[in-house]
Amino acid sequence: MKDKRTAIVTGASRGIGAAIATRLAADGFSVIINHSASADDAEALVVAIQAAGGRAYAVRADITSADDTRMLFEKAEAMFGGVDVLVNNAGILRANPISEVFNEDFHYQVSVNLNGAFYCMREGARRICDGGRIISLSTALIGLDLPARGVYVATKSAVESLTRVLAKELGPRGITVNAVAPGPIGTQRFCDKWPAETIKHIVEGIPMGRLGEPQDVASVVSFLTGSDGGWVNGQVIKCNGGSN
Numbered sequence: 001m002k003d004k005r006t007a008i009v010t011g012a013s014r015g016i017g018a019a020i021a022t023r024l025a026a027d028g029f030s031v032i033i034n035h036s037a038s039a040d041d042a043e044a045l046v047v048a049i050q051a052a053g054g055r056a057y058a059v060r061a062d063i064t065s066a067d068d069t070r071m072l073f074e075k076a077e078a079m080f081g082g083v084d085v086l087v088n089n090a091g092i093l094r095a096n097p098i099s100e101v102f103n104e105d106f107h108y109q110v111s112v113n114l115n116g117a118f119y120c121m122r123e124g125a126r127r128i129c130d131g132g133r134i135i136s137l138s139t140a141l142i143g144l145d146l147p148a149r150g151v152y153v154a155t156k157s158a159v160e161s162l163t164r165v166l167a168k169e170l171g172p173r174g175i176t177v178n179a180v181a182p183g184p185i186g187t188q189r190f191c192d193k194w195p196a197e198t199i200k201h202i203v204e205g206i207p208m209g210r211l212g213e214p215q216d217v218a219s220v221v222s223f224l225t226g227s228d229g230g231w232v233n234g235q236v237i238k239c240n241g242g243s244n
């Protein structure tokens with residue numbers, strides 16, 4: 001018997017996923033911290049959430065594997081009695097002009113961002129309790145058509161399409177399906193990846209004059225998972241400081 005609602009956050013060992021998991025735990029969810037390789041980071045987050053009075057459990061599952069994804073849900077159900085919320089957060093970006101994209105990089109991005117998101121959405125559609133929520137991370141880059149982002153944006157556009165269709169399929173069960181599309185978020189990875197000059201240029205293009213924080217995205221997810229977000233369905237919510 002469940003005494004709390006349960007959320008699975010994929011790719012929650014760091015960055016935006018870790019902030020979402022922390023926020024949902026503070027909101028009262030029991031949280032599954034998914035990761036594929038960063039076990040130490042995931043366990044450290046579990047300890048931090050527990051120290052703050054929350055409930056969390058780390059589960060290694062590579063979302064590019066349908067079997068792993070099924071096991072992720074099975075473990076969540078065994079641990080907490082059912083799943084109410086899926087946050088499809090795990091994703092990767094390999095920036096290259098289309099003419100220079102290696103087959104391996106193309107397939108890897110499709111595999112994590114699209115196949116992985118699809119496996120999680122399908123498993124969520126089969127298992128999430130009536131009245132639940134599915135939220136996927138997209139990107140505010142869609143529509144900007146920036147060079148070197150083609151494959152990444154193509155995968156996230158596909159996720160937005162799946163989101164709109166699944167919202168119609170699951171609406172009758174009271175399950176909402178939405179996407180959150182962040183602009184540039186100053187995660188550790190983001191700041192390590194780009195030179196200071198590039199980050200300065202990016203910030204100049206943001207009307208609010210700063211990079212987003214992972215907590216900015218977590219706040220939107222918190223709204224969508226709460227009762228105030230219950231009539232928002234099939235939407236892509238940009239969270240980008242007004243940059244486009």
Ligand SMILES: NC(=O)c1ccc[n+]([C@@H]2O[C@H](COP(=O)([O-])OP(=O)(O)OC[C@H]3O[C@@H](n4cnc5c(N)ncnc54)[C@H](OP(=O)(O)O)[C@@H]3O)[C@@H](O)[C@H]2O)c1
Nearest residue numbers: 011012013014015016035036037038062063090091184185
């Ligand atoms: N940062 C931004 O500016 C930004 C902007 C717009 C959208 N987004 C989107 O927001 C999401 C989170 O981005 P982020 O910047 O926080 O990323 P990040 O810091 O690189 O973290 C990615 C997370 O995904 C996990 N992951 C990667 N491959 C996985 C797999 N196959 N199975 C399970 N987990 C996997 C990683 O854990 P392991 O190391 O254990 O694999 C890690 O926890 C992504 O979908 C990204 O596209 C980010």
